[in-house]
Amino acid sequence: MNQRISAIVAAVACLSAGGASATENGQLRALLGAPSYELTTPQFPGAYGQIWLQHYSANKLRGNDGKAPVTDTTTPLGTLPVRADGEIEATVLVPRFTYITETLVQEGRLGFSATLPLVHQRNDVTLSTTLPAGLPAATVAAVNGLLAQGSAQRSGSKSGQGDLDVTAFVDWQGDDGRTALGLSVVAPTGSYVAGRAVNPGAGKFWTVRPLLIASRVWDNGLELGLRATYSVNTRNSDTQVRSGQYLHADWAGMYRIDDSWRAGLQGYVVRQFTGDDGPGVPSHGNKARVYAIGPMVAYQSESGVWALDFKVMQEFGVRNRPQGQLAWVRLNLRLD
Numbered sequence: 001m002n003q004r005i006s007a008i009v010a011a012v013a014c015l016s017a018g019g020a021s022a023t024e025n026g027q028l029r030a031l032l033g034a035p036s037y038e039l040t041t042p043q044f045p046g047a048y049g050q051i052w053l054q055h056y057s058a059n060k061l062r063g064n065d066g067k068a069p070v071t072d073t074t075t076p077l078g079t080l081p082v083r084a085d086g087e088i089e090a091t092v093l094v095p096r097f098t099y100i101t102e103t104l105v106q107e108g109r110l111g112f113s114a115t116l117p118l119v120h121q122r123n124d125v126t127l128s129t130t131l132p133a134g135l136p137a138a139t140v141a142a143v144n145g146l147l148a149q150g151s152a153q154r155s156g157s158k159s160g161q162g163d164l165d166v167t168a169f170v171d172w173q174g175d176d177g178r179t180a181l182g183l184s185v186v187a188p189t190g191s192y193v194a195g196r197a198v199n200p201g202a203g204k205f206w207t208v209r210p211l212l213i214a215s216r217v218w219d220n221g222l223e224l225g226l227r228a229t230y231s232v233n234t235r236n237s238d239t240q241v242r243s244g245q246y247l248h249a250d251w252a253g254m255y256r257i258d259d260s261w262r263a264g265l266q267g268y269v270v271r272q273f274t275g276d277d278g279p280g281v282p283s284h285g286n287k288a289r290v291y292a293i294g295p296m297v298a299y300q301s302e303s304g305v306w307a308l309d310f311k312v313m314q315e316f317g318v319r320n321r322p323q324g325q326l327a328w329v330r331l332n333l334r335l336d
Contacts, residue, residue, distance in 0.1 A: 001004075003288045005153065005231045006267065010117075017250050020142060023244065023246070023276060023321075024036065024202070024203055024236060024239065024243050024276065025199065025203075025242045025271065026106050026320075026321050026322065027199070027202040027203065028202075028246070028248070028270065028288065028321075029165075029186050029202050029207050029231060029233075029311060030231070030248045030258075031052075031054065031092070031094060031115070031117065031165055031271070032056075032073065032231070032248070032250070032268050032290075032292070032326060033054075033249050033250060033266065033267070033268050033311065033313050033326050033328055034052060034054075034094070034328065034330075035213075035225070035227045035252070035291065036251050036252060036266065036288075036296060036298055036309045036311065036328075036330065037179075037252075037254065037262050037298040037300065037307065037309055038138045038228060038307075039215045039223075039225025039252055040177065040178070040215040040216075040217050040223040040224070040225045040252075040254065040330065041203055041224070041300070042173050043098075043100050043109075043111070043171060043173070043178075043250065044100065045100045045101060045102050045109060046096070046100060046333055046334060046335070046336045047098070047099050047330075047334075047335040047336045048097070048098040048099070048100075048332065048335060049095075049096070049097055049098075049331045049333045049335050050094070050095070050096040050097075050098070050329060050330060050331065051093070051094070051096075051205075051330070051331045052093070052094035052096065052329075052330040053091075053092070053093055053094070053329045053330070054090075054091070054094065054205045054326070054327070054328050055090070055091050055092075055309045055326070055327045056088070056089065056090040056091075056092075056093040056324060056325070056326050056327075057087075057088070057111040057289075057324050057325055058087065058089075058315075058322035058323055058324025058325075059086075059087045059210075059324065060085075060090045060318075060320055060322065060323040060324070061084050061085060061086050061125075061321075061322055061323075062320065062321060062322070062323050063319070063320060064258065064284070064286075064319055064320055066317075066318065066319060067241075067321075068083050068084060068085055069083070069084045069111060070082065070083045071084075071199065072082075072242075074215060076227070077308045080129055080131075080315065081129060081130065082127055082128070082129045083127070083128050083129065084125060084126070084154075085125070085128070086123065086124055086125035086126055086154075086155075086322075087122075087123075087124045088121070088122070088123050088124075088322045088324065089115070089118060090120065090121040090122075090123045091119075091120045091121075091123065092117050092118065092119050093117070093118045094112070094115060094116075094117050094118070094121075095116060095118075095154065096113060096115045096116075096237050097113065097114050098111065098113040098147060099111060099113070101113050102108065105170045106131040106132040106170065107143070107172065108171050108172040108173075108179075108283040109171045109173075110168070110169075110170055110179075111136035111168070111169050111171055111182075112166075112167065112168050113165075113166070113167045113169075114164065114165070114166050115159040115164070115165040115167075115168075116162065116164050116165075116206075117159075117161075117162030117163070117200075118158065118160075118161060118162065118189075119157075119160060119161070119162045119190075119200035120157070120158075120159040120200075121157065121158060121159075121198050121200065122154060122198070122240070123154060123155050123157070123197055123198050124155050124158035125151055125154035125155050125178045125197075127147045127148075127150045128147060128232070129143070129147065132284075133294050140320065141319055142313075148332065153197060153266070154197050155197055156196070156197040156198045156264065158191070158196070158199065158200060159192065159200065159292075160191030160200035160201070160207070161189060161190050161200060161201070162189075162190040162200050162201055163186050163187060163188060163189055163201050163202055163207075164186065164187045164189040165184055165185075165186045166184065166185055166186075166187070167168060167182050167183070167184040167185075167211060168182055168183055169181060169182025169183075169213075171213075173264060173326065176216060176217055176218070177214070177216040177217055177325050178190070178213065178214075178215050178216045179212075179214050179215075179321075180211070180212070180213035180214075181209035181210075181211065181212060182213075183208070183209070183210055183211060183214075184205065184207075184208070184210075184211055185207070185208055186208075186209075187206060188199065188201060188202070188203065188204045188205055188206065190202065192204060192233060192238075193241050194236075194238040199268075200232060201243065202243075203236040203238065203239065203241075203243075204233045204236050204238045204239075204290055205233055205234045205235060205236045205237065205242070206233070207231050207232065207233050207234075208231075209230055209231040209232065210228040210229065210230055210285075211227070211228070211229050212226070212227070212228045212229075213225075213226070213228075215225045217256075219311050221255050221256040221257070222253075222254075222256075223252075223253075223254040223255070223256055223262070224252070224253055224254075225251065225254070225263075226249060226250070226251050226252075227250045227251075228247065228248070228249040228251065229247070229248050229249075230245065230246070230247050230248075231245060231246050231247075231248065231265060232245050233245070235278070239278065239279070240278050240279055240280030241277070241279065241280070241281060242276065242277045242278055242328065243276050243278075244272045244273065244274040244275050244286070244287060244288075245272070245273050245274045246270055246272040247269070247270070247271045247273065248268065248269070249268065249269045250266070250267070250268045251266065251267055251268070251269075252264060252265070252267075252296065253265050253266075253268040254298070255295075256295070258299075258301055259300075259302065260300055260301070260302065261296040261297070261298070261299055261327040261336060262297070262299075262300075263295070263296070263297045263298075264295075264296060265294070265296065266288075266293070266295075266296040266311050266313065267291065267293035267294065267313060268291070268292050268313070269291055269292075270288060270289065270290045271287075271288075271289055272287040272288040272289065272320075273287070274287075275287055283333070286320060287319065287320060287322045288319065288320050289318065289320070289321075290315050290318045290319075290323070290325065291315065291316055291317040291318075292313040292314060292315065292316070292320060293313060293316075294311060294313035294314055294316045294326075295310075295311065295312060296310065296311035297309065297310055298310075303328075304334060305333065306331065306333050306334070307331075307332045308329075308330070308331055308332075308334065309329075309330050310327075310328065310329050310330075311327070311328050311330070312325065312326070312327045312328075313325065313326045313327075315336075317327055
């Protein structure tokens with residue numbers, strides 16, 4: 001292979017190893033769309049257990065312009081674009097424990113919760129490019145081989161424990177709604193290996209995030225609820241990458257059909273406000289964004305001991321991450 005062809009192949013090899021997602025490997029330490037009817041339902045002192053099952057499926061990857069990510073590099077033949085397409089599926093089982101104490105803080109009840117996701121994820125990524133006509137067959141084969149190698153490096157599946165989230169909060173409840181303020185700390189307990197295509201854990205770093213829950217209910221059956229967090233990340237000790245800060249807000253607009261049934265719309269918003277920083281991070285176009293909306297229905301038993309809800313949400317307006325659909329089934333139990 002002559003020097004010119006070698007330079008082309010080397011450039012493609014370097015390009016195919018790059019990334020197109022904001023936050024490290026596109027990972028968000030956020031259970032998108034998790035809260036539901038409990039946003040507007042009084043939480044009395046005691047112990048609660050929750051089992052949540054989430055399924056996420058995406059068949060589109062989005063770059064900074066909202067289209068499939070395309071990265072350009074300079075080769076002896078000129079600028080060569082490499083496009084990333086793919087599918088991502090994740091199934092997450094989420095055990096969660098919540099305890100609301102009798103202790104009052106400024107007339108609000110002190111509470112604690114802990115969440116530990118169990119994750120199975122599969123990535124199937126394909127890299128492709130359009131080569132100029134008339135190239136030698138050996139050059140085309142070499143470039144396509146490197147793209148296939150880069151695709152394989154980004155693809156795979158893995159099951160394992162995610163990152164532990166521990167939250168302390170104070171909950172004020174009234175006849176027409178509730179407000180809660182808290183602070184969450186997420187520890188790097190999940191299965192993670194730097195350079196692995198799929199990791200159940202986000203990385204070897206910590207996340208601290210303040211929490212706000214606010215809701216309002218009306219006598220006509222309308223209920224509105226919001227849960228918002230703002231995540232600040234430390235630097236990943238394995239890769240020296242620091243993911244940017246981002247807002248994650250879940251909202252629900254529900255109608256109380258009777259004492260047991262609710263139905264309505266739910267959605268979420270993620271907006272990254274500071275860029276990622278570290279080795280291999282692009283200098284621009286590395287802030288994540290996603291919106292989602294979809295129907296939900298919830299049932300609470302007459303005794304209040306258990307409740308079940310189901311929802312499906314479609315993502316849109318996505319930047320620098322996958323775009324797909326999310327479904328939740330959740331069982332909540334009063335344990336005492």
